[in-house]
Amino acid sequence: MTTDTRLRRITGHVVLTVLSIACAFPIYWLYATSLRAPGDVHSLTILPWPLSTANYAAAFANNDVARMLANTAIVALLSAAGQLLVGLLAAYAFAAWTFPLRRTLYLMFVGTWLVPFQATMLPNYVLLARLGLLETLAGVIIPNLCSALGVLLLREHLAGFPKELLDAARMDGRSSWNILWTVVVPVIRPALAALGILLVITAWNEYFWPAMVLQRGNAVVQLGLRSFMGTEGNDWGPLMATAGLACLPVFVLYLVLQRHIVQAFVRSGLK
Amino acid sequence: MSRVRLQGLTRRFGSVTAVDDVWLDVADGELLVLLGPSGCGKSTLLRMIAGLLPPTAGRVLLDDTDVTTVPPQRRDVAMVFQSYALYPHLSVAGNIGFPLRARRRSRADIRRKVTEVAGALDLSALLDRKPRELSGGQRQRVALGRALVRDPGAFLMDEPLSNLDARLRATTRAEIAELHRALGATIVYVTHDQVEAMTMATRVAVLDQGRVEQAGTPAEVYDEPASVFVATFLGAPAMNIVPATVVATDGGLTVRATDLDLPLGIDATTPGRDVLLGVRPEHLTLTGEPGIRAVVTAVENLGGDEVAHCRAGTHTLAVRGPRPLRLAAGDRVGLTARPEHLHLFDPGTGGRLVWRTADIATPERNFA
Numbered sequence: 180m181t182t183d184t185r186l187r188r189i190t191g192h193v194v195l196t197v198l199s200i201a202c203a204f205p206i207y208w209l210y211a212t213s214l215r216a217p218g219d220v221h222s223l224t225i226l227p228w229p230l231s232t233a234n235y236a237a238a239f240a241n242n243d244v245a246r247m248l249a250n251t252a253i254v255a256l257l258s259a260a261g262q263l264l265v266g267l268l269a270a271y272a273f274a275a276w277t278f279p280l281r282r283t284l285y286l287m288f289v290g291t292w293l294v295p296f297q298a299t300m301l302p303n304y305v306l307l308a309r310l311g312l313l314e315t316l317a318g319v320i321i322p323n324l325c326s327a328l329g330v331l332l333l334r335e336h337l338a339g340f341p342k343e344l345l346d347a348a349r350m351d352g353r354s355s356w357n358i359l360w361t362v363v364v365p366v367i368r369p370a371l372a373a374l375g376i377l378l379v380i381t382a383w384n385e386y387f388w389p390a391m392v393l394q395r396g397n398a399v400v401q402l403g404l405r406s407f408m409g410t411e412g413n414d415w416g417p418l419m420a421t422a423g424l425a426c427l428p429v430f431v432l433y434l435v436l437q438r439h440i441v442q443a444f445v446r447s448g449l450k
Numbered sequence: 451m452s453r454v455r456l457q458g459l460t461r462r463f464g465s466v467t468a469v470d471d472v473w474l475d476v477a478d479g480e481l482l483v484l485l486g487p488s489g490c491g492k493s494t495l496l497r498m499i500a501g502l503l504p505p506t507a508g509r510v511l512l513d514d515t516d517v518t519t520v521p522p523q524r525r526d527v528a529m530v531f532q533s534y535a536l537y538p539h540l541s542v543a544g545n546i547g548f549p550l551r552a553r554r555r556s557r558a559d560i561r562r563k564v565t566e567v568a569g570a571l572d573l574s575a576l577l578d579r580k581p582r583e584l585s586g587g588q589r590q591r592v593a594l595g596r597a598l599v600r601d602p603g604a605f606l607m608d609e610p611l612s613n614l615d616a617r618l619r620a621t622t623r624a625e626i627a628e629l630h631r632a633l634g635a636t637i638v639y640v641t642h643d644q645v646e647a648m649t650m651a652t653r654v655a656v657l658d659q660g661r662v663e664q665a666g667t668p669a670e671v672y673d674e675p676a677s678v679f680v681a682t683f684l685g686a687p688a689m690n691i692v693p694a695t696v697v698a699t700d701g702g703l704t705v706r707a708t709d710l711d712l713p714l715g716i717d718a719t720t721p722g723r724d725v726l727l728g729v730r731p732e733h734l735t736l737t738g739e740p741g742i743r744a745v746v747t748a749v750e751n752l753g754g755d756e757v758a759h760c761r762a763g764t765h766t767l768a769v770r771g772p773r774p775l776r777l778a779a780g781d782r783v784g785l786t787a788r789p790e791h792l793h794l795f796d797p798g799t800g801g802r803l804v805w806r807t808a809d810i811a812t813p814e815r816n817f818a
């Protein structure tokens with residue numbers, strides 16, 4: 180190896196190390212702060228010592244954190260499930276069927292992706308108000324039941340689905356609806372799982388829309404965080420503890436299903 | 451088992467006519483091979499029989515029922531795909547039983563039938579494997595099993611052997627032919643491999659650009675090709691085709707070209723007529739008193755046989771015979787062929803020419 184390529188390698192590693200520390204440090208600091216004793220919250224020591232769970236106790240006492248976490252989970256799971264189902268049905272139709280205006284419809288579907296959230300949030304808000312769904316979880320979930328991203332990704336995935344397999348299933352006596360569930364879904368399950376995880380994480384991290392719909396209550400944990408920020412200053416300890424709890428499911432999901440998630444992101448980027 | 455009739459079947463994709471006015475009658479128990487080069491519309495035709503593709507015009511009849519608009523799941527035909535199209539998430543047993551589950555047959559019934567078919571195809575030991583854990587030949591048999599398990603009225607097979615290596619292809623070819631005999635099954639079999647067509651078929655339909663050029667027994671299409679296309683598509687090396695003229699001589703009709711002079715064995719007179727002369731490489735023999743004077747340009751060894759490529763006038767001719775031919779490049783040779791082995795075609799249409807009667811002055815196109 181020449182010194183030149185060696186130098187380049189070392190530089191690469193240094194840059195990557197610096198970047199990962201920059202990414203990971205805030206998260207570390209979040210958990211470190213949440214584990215400090217209440218008096219030490221503003222301490223700048225790298226290692227929190229002595230450890231204390233007092234902040235977590237305060238978070239649970241102050242606020243219904245458990246209920247908020249459960250609500251967040253419901254919102255995330257239901258919107259992801261809805262998006263997955265709509266995406267699957269639409270993508271299947273677009274990929275397996277030929278019908279008039281197929282391209283146009285598909286482009287319109289995907290075009291909704293280009294419409295910024297800010298353009299649709301007010302009409303959606305007004306509609307929810309008319310329907311009396313403000314301040315409800317349903318109001319958070321329903322406008323998010325369909326995502327162009329889900330349709331786009333699944334359609335691209337199904338475009339590569341072997342057509343002979345669909346033909347074989349038809350010859351073997353299955354209706355189109357049956358083929359979807361007995362052939363297509365089992366075969367593309369890895370892709371569905373990956374997309375599902377992506378959608379759950381996105382929905383879990385959603386802040387702005389729940390904040391609009393749920394202005395009075397603190398029904399999801401991301402909003403619960405607000406209650407620790409007051410005019411007299413922020414209650415850092417419990418705030419960090421709640422934030423830590425809010426991140427936890429995503430981290431766990433990530434650690435357990437790392438391979439799937441990386442795949443999902445790569446797919447969404449490359450295909 | 452069913453009879454399959456195609457009446458004027460046509461399919462266009464935009465400006466491309468993939469299948470053009472095809473009339474075929476596949477009798478009950480027949481193995482009809484659709485043979486043709488890539489892109490001639492074989493798969494398109496088969497998919498229309500299956501119901502996977504609606505025809506632009508024409509009808510498909512199964513026995514006496516018009517099924518042209520009947521969806522595939524309600525036609526009594528099974529299909530074996532070139533890619534096998536096995537369900538990757540199901541075991542071998544699951545794959546073979548799939549059509550029966552779709553028909554809501556009882557579990558015991560399905561198990562019995564799957565065991566029976568797997569036994570017949572030598573798959574009993576593999577029932578729990580997934581398709582990706584099988585070899586190509588085993589996958590092919592599973593695909594066959596999935597078709598067999600249904601007891602369909604007719605089987606449609608789209609190049610089922612093209613993904614197998616040469617040796618496996620030969621054994622599987624024999625297996626399918628045996629299956630056909632044992633079941634008395636009606637089979638429409640698509641291939642571009644003439645060996646498969648010649649060895650398996652009870653009848654061959656040769657397709658070119660969506661049209662049936664000729665349909666007949668393997669011997670008929672080989673011995674009396676209806677057109678230059680059929681003549682050159684079947685046989686290896688391909689039939690020699692030489693532009694020539696038929697003239698009357700003292701010894702009867704003779705076909706002539708540069709360095710070529712072969713008697714047709716017909717005692718008649720005719721004004722000169724341009725034709726395409728066709729003669730198969732294995733029908734050219736070396737002789738001392740030549741009808742053709744040629745120079746050898748190259749010799750190929752095929753193992754049992756040898757092929758000598760020769761030049762006569764401006765044309766090249768292949769000669770095939772048992773090895774050794776005792777020829778080398780540069781040799782001057784005389785060649786001849788028996789009159790019954792000479793085929794004449796019309797230079798314009800490419801159609802086969804036959805003598806209607808010995809005294810008609812010009813060769814007539816055979817319209818049969």
Ligand SMILES: Nc1ncnc2c1ncn2[C@@H]1O[C@H](COP(=O)(O)OP(=O)(O)OP(=O)(O)O)[C@@H](O)[C@H]1O
Nearest residue numbers: 463466467468487488489490491492493494495642
């Ligand atoms: N869905 C389609 N859209 C447009 N053209 C098509 C379609 N399917 C087939 N064709 C055209 O029709 C013609 C016949 O195709 P087909 O697949 O039937 O050929 P084939 O004889 O089966 O060839 P191969 O031996 O390569 O499988 C080709 O020119 C092909 O390009």
Ligand SMILES: [Mg+2]
Nearest residue numbers: 492493494608
């Ligand atoms: Mg084909």
